[in-house]
Amino acid sequence: MGVCVRAVLRVLVLQAAWALGGGQLRYSVPEEAEGGTVVGRLAQDLGLEAGELEARRLRLAAKGRRASVEVSGASGALVVSSRLDREELCGKSAPCALRLEVLLERPLRVFHVELEVTDINDNAPLFPAARKNLSVAESLTLPGSRFPLEGASDADIGANAQLSYKLSPSEHFALERQKTEEDGESLFLVLSKALDREAMPVHRLLLTASDGGRPSLSGTMELVVSVLDVNDNAPEFNQSVYKVQLVENREAGTLVMRVEATDRDEGTNSDISYVLRSIFPVDRRDVFRVDRNSGEISLREQLDFEDVPLYRLQVDAEDRGNPPLSGHCKVVVEVLDVNDNAPEVWVTSLSVPVPEDAALGTVVALLSVSDRDSGANGRVRCAVWPAAPFGLVATFEGSYSLVLREALDRERVAEYEVEVRAEDGGAPPLRARRGLRVPVSDVNDNAPAFAQAVYTVLARENNAAGAELARLWARDPDEAGNGRVSYSLAEGVAGGASRSASSYVSVEAESGRLWALQPLDYEEVQVLQFEVRAVDAGEPALCGNATVQLFVVDENDNAPALLPPAGGGAGPWAGGASGSASAGPSASASLWAWAAWGWPAGQVVAKIRAVDADSGYNAWLRYELREPRGKGAFRVGLYSGEVSTARALEEADGPGQTLLIVVRDHGEPARSATATLSVSLGEGGEAALAAAAAGAGSSSSGLRPAAGAEGGGGGAAATATNVWLVVAICAVSSLFLLALVLYGAWRCAPRAAVLSGPGPATLVCASEVGSWSYSQRQSRSLCVADGAGKSDLMVFSPNFPPPAGGAAKETPQDPPALLDTVSGTFFSAASHLCVSRKLLLISWLCLSAAPLGAAVGPRRLRGASTWQLFDVIGKQA
Template sequence: MALLRRDSLGTGQLLRLVLLHTAWEVGSGQVRYSLPEESKQGAFVGRLAQDLGLEVSELVPRMFRMVSKGRGDYFEVNLQSGVLFVKSPVDREEVCGQSPLCAIDLEVIVDKPLRIFHVEVEIQDINDNAPVFPVNEQNLGIAESLTLPGSRFPLEGAFDADIGTNSLLTYKLSPSEHFTLDVTANDDQIKSAELELKKSLDREETPVYRLFLTATDGGKPKLTGTVQLMITVLDVNDNAPVFNQSVYKVQMLEGSANGTLVIKLNATDLDEGIYKDITYAFSSLVPPHIKDTFKICEYSGEIRVKGKMDFEYINLYEIQVSAKDKGNPPLAGHCKVVVEVLDINDNAPELTITSHSLPVPEDAPPGTVVALISVSDRDSGDNGKVTCSIPPDLPFQLVSTFKNYHSLVLAEAVDRERVSEYKILVTARDEGAPSLSASSSILVPIADVNDNAPAFPQPVYTVFVKENNRPGAHLLSVSASDPDVRENAFVSYSVVERSVGEQQPVSSYISVHSESGHIYGLQPFDYEELQVLQFQVSARDAGFPSLCGNVTVQLFVLDENDNAPAVSPPGSGRGSPGPELVPLSAGAGHVVGKVRAVDADSGYNAWLRYEVQEAGTAGPFRVGVYSGEISTTRALEEADGPSQRLVILVKDHGEPALSATATVSLSLVESPQAVKWDSRQRVGSEGPLVDMNVSLMIAICSVSGLFVLVIIVYVGLRCHPGPEVMCGPGKATVVFSSEVGSWSYSQRQSRNLCVGEGTAKNDLMVFSPNFSDSAENGEHEKLQVAQGLIVALRDVSSSASSSI
């Protein structure tokens, strides 16, 4: 008896196999096996050789072989053991479909002797197939409001490829308050399912219902299949379009270009079809300026910029929009779009000069308000915050007084003579990004005050005037400048009065034209009386109070040859005039007399030359060219006659030269008494000459000492600073200079000095210094002291010369 064993079989299946095997042995002679479908490869089916009554050892010799009858090669026999096992898994549904009995027939053939055995392997069903719906989703359409509760809608059932209890299906619907499931079975136990409506539908509330229908078979374990029921609620026009917000808030930058999208509105209509087709439009209540600025697309609901948005004009727009469907009658929904316009820095600051205090006096104190400046900017926030500035290095500053107002004030003292006006560029700049700015120029003129005294271009004017000038002749012109303007710069000239010489006022010598500064000589100058005229000219402006400045004028009188030599009569030195006695014994070079002459002029005009007027009549005598001494040229002889008469011509070196003549009578004597008398006379005259020499030496020493003293005093006075001199409110400068150098010919006195038999000394010249640096009144006093010493020196010299 063949036994079919399998671990996976239950007790009922084993009993069934035993019964089948016993029936086969008794009746048909066939072997039957039972095997669950989907058994794995190599699974044990039965001991085929033993069950067929064959020895395992004779399977090969008898050429044991097994043939499957057209259902596939699912089984195989092990010839060494005679065991039938699964060669490949068997799918009952594939082999037998829905047939209740599924078996695979096998034929076993052996030779020697030839025998054929029939083997049947029954394939038992297992629950390996879940119920399957024909589609994954079933769609149903139910009209809202028109379908009444209790209405039924058939559903398509599931299919299970298994058989028996494994294919018995039960259905279940997912929970729903609107739907329920009704399942019925016909006589063939085939079940059908229907969907029943329990509650009216509202498409706008729930347009689609998604339910799940589950089919469960009767196998163990149970398998299920699911289908989704898509229930669409059909629409009627019972809903108006609705915006998802009643108010939309949008921010837009001002100046946005035309066509810029503001917002895309989206209204929804819970209806469907043409009932949900919506058109958009501005409400009839929208004012014209909004329609000029914005436009709306009828179908898309896009609102775009149409015109110019200017924050400074309108910064907030409220737009009423309506949405209508295409129902009959159409229904409409409404919303409001609030467009907030954001400011951009598109406006430059504005500057306004609201008040002026011009011109500004140059003596105005710091802090004086010059102008009030107001600034404004139409933008807002940082774009509207404005700061003001002016260029640096100006004597002005901006002071913030209160909001949007600044004061332009004087920061430091100004000088009109240095800068007469200021062009101030005021710049206002906002704090936007990028910042914008505006500029405005303020012309600030500086008003003049009389703060400058007239000033001469040079401290000293030096002029040389020949004596004997024509009265009223123009000598020179002085000119002072005043950097002030108008009456503060109008200069008038006058002479600073002082005494000259013997208490004669300066105004008696010269006059100054008050407007032009021309200086005229009022009388002829006489060099022999006045060599230097030094005076001051004052320049005074017309301001209030007036200021003045002084300048020193050094007028040097130049000598002209207007004095002829004056000859002293011969013998005037002896007390009475008479002929000169000449001894006949006098040898060559014997001085017999001297012609004395003096010229009141100076320099070359006073340098005298002596000569015999008629050289042929001089005989044995000659005259010294510059000394005037008459001496013998040879030893005298009786042939020379008892007397000689010489006409001596004395002339100066002026241009033209002036001259004088002196007649000298010479008597030749032989008497020793006469000679002795003459000798006594000469000795007597030599005594005075000796005294004259001593006096001359004393005079020379005195003059030299005084000259050295003058130099020392002058140097001391130059090294000692003098006080400033103010003329009125201004300061006058008195400076001495010269056109001829640092030492100039100023005062010269000509004296004829005769020393014994020596050469006469002419033209003792005394020089006074000129000053090239500026000096005040102290310098003037120094000059006066020096000049006083020079005058004293001149007087001493004159006294010495007179005494000689």
């Protein structure tokens, strides 16, 4: 508990100290410190624990030049990495402070550290020259005369640069120091006693300069004083100190100023020449030059305020006396700043790429801006272009943060070219630009989307297993795994089948290709409807759906099948290929019928019935009779299947004929079935009796008895039959009248809606063409009867040839209202027409029943079916 309290107190104290210090840490280190010397406990002062150093990545940010300190990765301390030379870093400036930026990542923060490099006494005083020659006229130079000396310079500062001078013992000379506010400290050699050249022509003195460091360092200069004779007046300047201001960037050759000195002597002793003796800084001797005759000071090189803002020159005026005498003056040249340096922009830290869901205010980069100019020329304004979605926030002087101002969308802009523009306050202003490339990283924010909500695919039946039916594609604008889409099949329904859609088709996960798992059978399933799901690989995953409607296109893969006669009687089918009766559809069949000699052309003998499991043209049947050599006596209806006489039958045709009838559909290629019909020929009466006997043995034999058959019977039976015929005629006449009344009422009554609607495939009778077909789209209520007349209606559903491959495409939906109206009206009219004609036919047959008794007789009519009777009556009529 005590440890936690101390840690909390330490953090609070650190925060308070940080707030009072303006957000900066200050350390000091002596120059020339050895490498590895600990400057300060940086991590501890920032409040970081030992375990946080590696996770939060504490480091220094470089600003244009190599730093001589670094952060220790193990302890987080600020240590010396290379030699620190205060004179090289700051010159004579005091104090010498290095401003460092410390970056703390995760989260990103910046701290400013000020490192003061303290001076040590590592530089000895240095005179401009190791030897200085002076000339002093004897006797003419009075005691108290002063000769200026160039003082020593010390690169150190403070007490280490406080110099003291000592002159070697001499009875003629002494040393004097003088300080003024204008030109600082001056050093003079003072003549304390008149000189005697004959006693001593040359005086050698040693001038020693010592600094105030501990230990103290010193430098020496030898003074050689030559005692001259004659010339006793030295030149004198009209000013001891000249001051001039000069704008930087002046070209070489520019006149700085002109100095002037006078000499009271005459003749050659008054001819003066000017010499530039010294210049400070000492390494800038080649910047100025002076004309020996005129005293004009001009530039040899261009000035640079950012390099040296102030120059101090010493100009000597020497006469031509013997010995020559000289006068001295100082020239102070102040360099004025112009706006000749553009701002500089550094990127100290860049955190990219930026997630597209990054929060507003996220720091993207840290920038540092500086200008070497001073004053208004060095004040810099910064802006970012374009203004969105990033902006600049000033943190400290010369430091900015590039932050996020608006939400990002990688699908709209994947990368930004950001330009940081800096402008100083000069006239005219100078500008600098720094370009940043900020990529945007993707997040999974877009679900896969199909090009169509519903795909319509046509596929032919009997396709090979593994055949490609279609290719689905979903677009996901995300990238990498977020945009990688995989496809899967959702359970769907199969129209007309009990199995799910997944047992028929599958979808490839990578490509979206739709494959057939097994051959499709139109007779088993006509429509498959299912969903395909597209899922991306993002986290979390997003998905999209599309509905696929797969229509199976019919192929002619079923041959026509012959049906047994109505009623299922086995008698007419006897004698088939197998020699046994059959009641179901067959690819071939044998049957027989009876006919009478003398029947005229067009007399119906029998009717062939067949069915095809296909639809459309593939189920549209036609009947062909394979003619024997010569002209045959029979023919078959092309679409009705009715076998009738082609001419009048004769005894020469023999007792019987065998007909081979081929039933073909309209498919490509066409498929067929064959039926063998044996027709027995005889007299008219025998044929009728045979037909009646066959009808008595089977309620629906499918035989057509010969017309005009005669037979004998007893008188009592004929009388009873006539009575029943009269009763039947009356009853049927009443039914006929009732049918006429109902037909008139139907014609006058308004049309009723015909029941129609979608439903399964329905077998439709079409005796108009004598074939059977399956309705592909809708089921209708039609009148269907065994052995229907020629007036029955046949309906073919539209079945256009599908495209070669089952490619997915959009198919416009037919207007259902128009389709139902047209088809309903068509079927309604056909149905009523069928009923009306049936009633009229029945009534007419009943009224014609009287000749039946005379033609056939009661005995032959007993046991005959109704339709057989109507057939006989029709032939009589």
